Amino acid sequence: MRHSMCFAAATASRPAAGKGDATKEAHKIFDEVVITVRSGRGGRGEITESGKGKKVPNFKYRAGSSLPKQIWLPAAEPADGADGASVLLVADPALDNLLHLHSRKTLTAKHGANGNPVEGTQGPRSRGKQQPRTPPLKVPVPMGTVVKRKRGGALLGELMNPGDTLLVARGGKGGLGVVWPAAQPSARPRGKFLDEDEGVVVDDNWAMDAAGGPGEEVGLQLLMRIVADVGIVGLPNAGKSSLLAALTRASPEVAPYPFTTLMPNLGVMAAGQPASAAGAEPDLEPWEVAAEEERAPVLADLPGLIEGAHAGRGLGRNFLRHLRRTRGILHVIDASAEDPAADYEVVRQELAMYNPQYCARPHLVALNKMDLADAAELHREIAQDILSVARRMQAEFAVGEDVKPSLPLSLVRVSAVSGSGVEDLREALRDLLD
């Protein structure tokens, strides 16, 4: 279900002050982590002596009969060692960040059980059978996680949908059960093979066969990009989080100071709002409603951007990578600000500097805080100014670049506080995505 992912980030806990730098700065790296995973080594195979069995009572023996009292039970086939546990990454829809992996950076899977319980080691003995599989170590990660090798940065895979799994370290093969041809050590078969480093090495084949394969150790870099249809961007305090709360059922933190939002908040814009004309649509069945919700657009409220974010000011701009998979962008402008058109330009410029593609995506402008007197009076001029900024940016860019900044699809006047215009904005967002 898409839903379950959506409301967890709303109460993204503020890192407690004074706990040490890593904790304080955790919010900056909620979407990135470097970890080491180790798969288990394979268990040893059982080693038995051939021809050896044991005498056991004959259950068919009856006193006075010709049947022997004891019979010879041949040795069972020796058991194989179990394969070591692999390490799997699993996309968990309940997660929306990678913070849980910051506290434990090395994850080790279990070794395979030995085929023979030698003194001092543990292991179930199941003669003649492959040992039971060792359950893999499953590491939960949020959807939208990109997995790269720490060294070289080769892409190993992406986990996009709930339940997607990626094998990152394969467990070692279990050793084979081996029979000595004779009890005498001198009679054991011997094999010679070349070892690249040390020249000729003599070893016993049986010992090689019985040994389990080693596990792997892999350094991984995990990067998360949230999966959303629309990204909400704007200066700090413009009312992005307030609008997300008005448009969806999410309840992000809202406060009258900049940089309230430290990690993206997600919300689902549920369909079937009361706006449609009476009788125009037949009532939806419950499963149709569920299907609607499944398709309902996900909005992502990003932390505030400021001028110079590309150079690391404010919260920087690393979180802009979360716009990568969005189809459209909603610019939120505080229309009661001194120069809303300049604010719009600042944010557009930061987007363009991060990735010119972002500016080419279809976008909407929400003129927020329309309940305030200054904003309401000036909204025509503000809209004009914003449009001329957008046209100018388009004209400037079109010269050398092949991606052209888009013009706003529409400018919507809203107030997240009074709720006016929210329905129009919802409508505009749907048009944007169609």
Ligand SMILES: Nc1nc2c(ncn2[C@@H]2O[C@H](COP(=O)(O)OP(=O)(O)OP(=O)(O)O)[C@@H](O)[C@H]2O)c(=O)[nH]1
């Ligand atoms: N009057 C009025 N105030 C608003 C409106 N929308 C938001 N605010 C106020 O503006 C302030 C900032 O709102 P937020 O939603 O936290 O702003 P933000 O853009 O998410 O801010 P950051 O997360 O810091 O980037 C809060 O005090 C809100 O109450 C609105 O439509 N009208």
Ligand SMILES: [Mg+2]
């Ligand atoms: Mg916010």
